[in-house]
Amino acid sequence: MSGPGEQSITSAGAAGELEALRNGDRAETERFVRQHAGWMLALARRMLRNGAQADDAVQNAFANIFKNLSRFDQRSALKTWMHRIVVNEALMLMRKTHRLREEPIDELLPVFDESGCRIEAEWAVFQTPEAVLQQSQASAKITELINTLPENYRIVLMLRDIEELSTEEVAEMLDLSQANVKVRLHRARAALKKLLEPLMGGQAL
């Protein structure tokens, strides 16, 4: 529990640090970079799946952050603001290397017969997500499967379901309509469900 007194000391301290950072204080800059580079790099790697590009995205993001620090509105959370900047820098690199081009996903989507009835294989076994995740390497396997989705769908699924950005934010970042983001998210989820079926059906990793 932090009392009101503690709270004000913390925010006064944070404000002082921010001030030093804005003034370009070297020690404070280094402390700030060490504090945040880890999660920023992890985020950039999740999005780009390429170590060198992730490094570039983080460097560009820091440059952007330092440049705009004076305009940062302290009422919003610093980390949230920084998170958006890293995502945008990663997207910029993806665009530059043409990784966001349109790719089909149709073969992974559900199928229906001529009267609109779903054609689904029967589940002999259905493992709950908890059971699946208990296996070591489950997370790595899931990431591997997510990474096989076409890039333009993978990125929407990542930003919405893993990075937990809103439909509105993703629409703005990708320059798509919100309706389009929703359609893509649904297709990406449906395709991933297809890819995850063996795991949910109890197949060992």
Added chain:
Amino acid sequence: MMGLSRKQMRRIHGIMFKLPLMITCEVFEDFILAYLDDDLPPKQKFVFELHLKVCRECQEYLRAYRASIELSKKGGQADAAFAPGDVPEDLITAVVEARKA
């Protein structure tokens, strides 16, 4: 329903889904995202849930769809390969130096 193959069930469903207030699985599919976001107007929500009540394929599909969202969320966030870890020292130096310049 016992003894009927999935194909026979589909034929029965195909007729049933033409009844008032019924939708096909294909239409149901288009409502899933809005349903899970609780974005459906009451009438559409009723129609969606009515289909779900009578269609085993869609029940199973929705269960797996939901489980898959949870798996991607938890698995994607937990993957150790992308956990915040050691940051290369030269990256830190590069960022700090770039600011000084």
